[in-house]
Amino acid sequence: MSNAQAESHELNSPQARPVAPAAKPRVIPRAEHTISRSHISPNALRVLYRLKDAGFQAFLVGGCVRDLLLGLDPKDFDVATDALPDQVKRLFRNCRLVGRRFRLAHVFFGQEIIEVATFRAASAPSQGEEPLADADPEDGEAPELDEPEGDGGRDAAEEGASAPESAPTHSFARESHPSIDDDSERMFDETGRILRDNVYGTIDEDVWRRDFTANSLYYNIADFSIWDYVGGVEDIAAKRLRLIGDPQTRFREDPVRMLRAARFEAKLGFDIDPETAEPIGRLRELLGGVPPARLFDEMLKLFLAGHGARSLEVMRGRGLLQQLLPDVDAYLTAHSGGLVEQLLMKGLANTDARAVAGRPVTPTFLLALLLYGPIAEIIESLPPQRWHELSAIVEACDRAVRLAQAHLTIPRRFSLGLSEMFSLQPRLEHPSGRRALRLLTHPRFRAAYDLLLLRAELGLASPEMARWWTRVQEVPQEEQGNMADALAQSAGPRPERPRSGRRRRGGRRRPRAS
Ligand code: ATP
Numbered sequence: 001m002s003n004a005q006a007e008s009h010e011l012n013s014p015q016a017r018p019v020a021p022a023a024k025p026r027v028i029p030r031a032e033h034t035i036s037r038s039h040i041s042p043n044a045l046r047v048l049y050r051l052k053d054a055g056f057q058a059f060l061v062g063g064c065v066r067d068l069l070l071g072l073d074p075k076d077f078d079v080a081t082d083a084l085p086d087q088v089k090r091l092f093r094n095c096r097l098v099g100r101r102f103r104l105a106h107v108f109f110g111q112e113i114i115e116v117a118t119f120r121a122a123s124a125p126s127q128g129e130e131p132l133a134d135a136d137p138e139d140g141e142a143p144e145l146d147e148p149e150g151d152g153g154r155d156a157a158e159e160g161a162s163a164p165e166s167a168p169t170h171s172f173a174r175e176s177h178p179s180i181d182d183d184s185e186r187m188f189d190e191t192g193r194i195l196r197d198n199v200y201g202t203i204d205e206d207v208w209r210r211d212f213t214a215n216s217l218y219y220n221i222a223d224f225s226i227w228d229y230v231g232g233v234e235d236i237a238a239k240r241l242r243l244i245g246d247p248q249t250r251f252r253e254d255p256v257r258m259l260r261a262a263r264f265e266a267k268l269g270f271d272i273d274p275e276t277a278e279p280i281g282r283l284r285e286l287l288g289g290v291p292p293a294r295l296f297d298e299m300l301k302l303f304l305a306g307h308g309a310r311s312l313e314v315m316r317g318r319g320l321l322q323q324l325l326p327d328v329d330a331y332l333t334a335h336s337g338g339l340v341e342q343l344l345m346k347g348l349a350n351t352d353a354r355a356v357a358g359r360p361v362t363p364t365f366l367l368a369l370l371l372y373g374p375i376a377e378i379i380e381s382l383p384p385q386r387w388h389e390l391s392a393i394v395e396a397c398d399r400a401v402r403l404a405q406a407h408l409t410i411p412r413r414f415s416l417g418l419s420e421m422f423s424l425q426p427r428l429e430h431p432s433g434r435r436a437l438r439l440l441t442h443p444r445f446r447a448a449y450d451l452l453l454l455r456a457e458l459g460l461a462s463p464e465m466a467r468w469w470t471r472v473q474e475v476p477q478e479e480q481g482n483m484a485d486a487l488a489q490s491a492g493p494r495p496e497r498p499r500s501g502r503r504r505r506g507g508r509r510r511p512r513a514s
């Protein structure tokens, strides 16, 4: 706490001048910016044009405009319009209204979803704010798809997205003693967090509810201009992350914005403006009031999107990891520069490389990396002869997961996978004859093998054994049997190995890598 306070003072700026959106936007004509329609998803263009042709305003907004200006490939394309959700629904057959607190339209094109949001009046948590409802509460019908393939991206979301919040929003709101702003449909809890907001508005009101200036630019399909109410274009050019409005108020309204700030700092290499950064040290504890399912989603966005290693540094530097995964943060602080930290950073770097190359990345492997330290610590608190016992490993995984669950929801399929990955380690390190070959078809083999490679690289498992498993996957089946036989013949007594490399049997300390 004191460290973080000192840090926040360093970041503090004496003159706080909140950014207020101008009454009129600065309109940047097509000739003066670099966004070309050839970089925009054809499906997003279809949606924009159909809205425009029906007489509505239609803009691309948010991260996609920011990324296009930065020359990056946007992850998704979001549309903002003055059409009401029901009007949007009438325009698109392949459209479904979602959202418990506020209605959004999802237009489906196979795997791609274009999210269409009606301009909203208040500063409110936005698109990413709530996990999607599984079904539209008002009409349970399945979406009609213009294009039959796929199911509108739910599959893609499945591995990454958390289970829907177990408690419905309204009961959460009641617990938090909310107050209702009588002039609107806004609802806040006692910390200033917005719980409900469903007030439609105009574009110049909509800009207030967005988080950072860089995320608040509108690309107008009517003339291909960019509308900038907040100096977002300059901030993007200067790689500066600034909250719109008073930073303290905006973080109180939605504490997840602190995690978003860290994410954009890591992902885009932006600097957080000192005024925006300053309250984080004081307000980060408010993350404790955010639904744990939402925190799990944010964690995946931080660590599985190709900038995980940098996210970890930023999260630690800003004292945010302490809120999200306190046991992980405490372990890393207590063993700074140690083998577990190296394993984590190396594993995150590997995961980043996979994500950037478009290869699959899994929450299970990420959790194994993050929880490695706490799991090792629990195992090492047992007598060394138990370190390889299956029951000890499973129990340590369960306990580490339970501790993490106090803050974020870890869906069961991921915690089970984590436990399997760790349980497979001793069996991979000490394969027993031909039976060991059955592990090759174990559903968790690949993840467990990747973890073994990483451990071997850091001297936490035998490099020869890791190489054996690499080779056995490359040779024909009969050769695999021969390899297993040869290994069984040459095998000596099973050595005991500590899991974090902190201590060997007999108390001899392994030299720290730092
Ligand atoms: P990414 O590249 O990760 O998709 P993004 O900026 O597009 O980044 P989204 O979560 O997709 O982020 O949200 C789209 C837009 O909605 C944001 O750019 C921002 O304008 C607004 N927004 C999202 N979440 C919030 C929030 N918690 N508070 C305020 N505005 C938000």
Ligand code: MG
Pocket: 062, 063, 064, 075, 076, 077, 078
């Ligand atoms: Mg986005």
